[in-house]
Amino acid sequence: MQEIELKDIKKDYRSNEAYKSLRTNIEFSGDDNKVLVFTSCTPNEGKSTVTISLAQSLAEAGKKVLFIDADLRKSVLAGRHRVMGQLKGLSHFLSGQADLGDVMYRVKNTNMVMIFAGVVPPNPAELLGNKRFESLLVSARKSYDYVIIDAPPLGSVIDAAIIAKQSDASILVISANTISHKFVKVVKEQLAKSGCPILGVVLNKVDMAQNKYYGKYYGKYYGQYGESNSHE
Numbered sequence: 001m002q003e004i005e006l007k008d009i010k011k012d013y014r015s016n017e018a019y020k021s022l023r024t025n026i027e028f029s030g031d032d033n034k035v036l037v038f039t040s041c042t043p044n045e046g047k048s049t050v051t052i053s054l055a056q057s058l059a060e061a062g063k064k065v066l067f068i069d070a071d072l073r074k075s076v077l078a079g080r081h082r083v084m085g086q087l088k089g090l091s092h093f094l095s096g097q098a099d100l101g102d103v104m105y106r107v108k109n110t111n112m113v114m115i116f117a118g119v120v121p122p123n124p125a126e127l128l129g130n131k132r133f134e135s136l137l138v139s140a141r142k143s144y145d146y147v148i149i150d151a152p153p154l155g156s157v158i159d160a161a162i163i164a165k166q167s168d169a170s171i172l173v174i175s176a177n178t179i180s181h182k183f184v185k186v187v188k189e190q191l192a193k194s195g196c197p198i199l200g201v202v203l204n205k206v207d208m209a210q211n212k213y214y215g216k217y218y219g220k221y222y223g224q225y226g227e228s229n230s231h232e
Contacts, residue, residue: 039160045175072124075117089118164196
């Protein structure tokens with residue numbers, strides 16, 4: 001298994017605490033929720049950042065984590081994290097062009113292993129619904145504490161619902177003040193039809209400056225607390 005180094009995602013104290021809270025909520029959701037799929041309503045809601053940051057947080061807590069980039073249509077992770085070289089990914093494995101070991105990359109100095117999306121195939125939905133993906137998840141359940149899957153926006157394509165059928169639970173990432181309540185309801189109903197339990201929603205891109213309580217009290221008190229700790 002090859003080793004890679006990811007570009008650090010810059011997070012302030014409040015963001016770190018938010019990911020720790022999300023991690024704790026997932027850990028207390030039950031030990032039968034091991035394979036988790038994340039989706040959103042539309043692109044650019046910050047789903048991939050939330051998903052990989054959560055995976056890193058779980059790994060930092062000592063969990064063995066497999067992160068799967070299942071956005072076979074328009075993945076941004078490899079480029080965003082400046083992972084260089086010719087990467088073989090999920091599409092190569094699902095289409096039979098590579099063995100599983102050839103598409104798994106251990107993240108340096110962590111308990112996390114990643115599978116990138118790979119090249120864009122002509123039939124993403126069909127590949128995600130085949131037996132090779134099912135066997136991957138069955139095997140991963142035995143080897144990892146958590147399998148975190150970054151799926152495409154369900155409001156755009158059906159892929160996330162296909163993945164959800166083989167997952168233990170799902171989570172919606174929604175950008176604040178961007179998506180209408182009606183659209184979220186439609187996407188939620190579509191996800192529910194897969195039969196996969198919905199653990200909850202991550203409200204992303206919240207403008208903390210406009211929140212009187214968190215923007216003033218939380219931001220001032222915990223922001224200073226975090227800064228003082230960073231110098232110890």
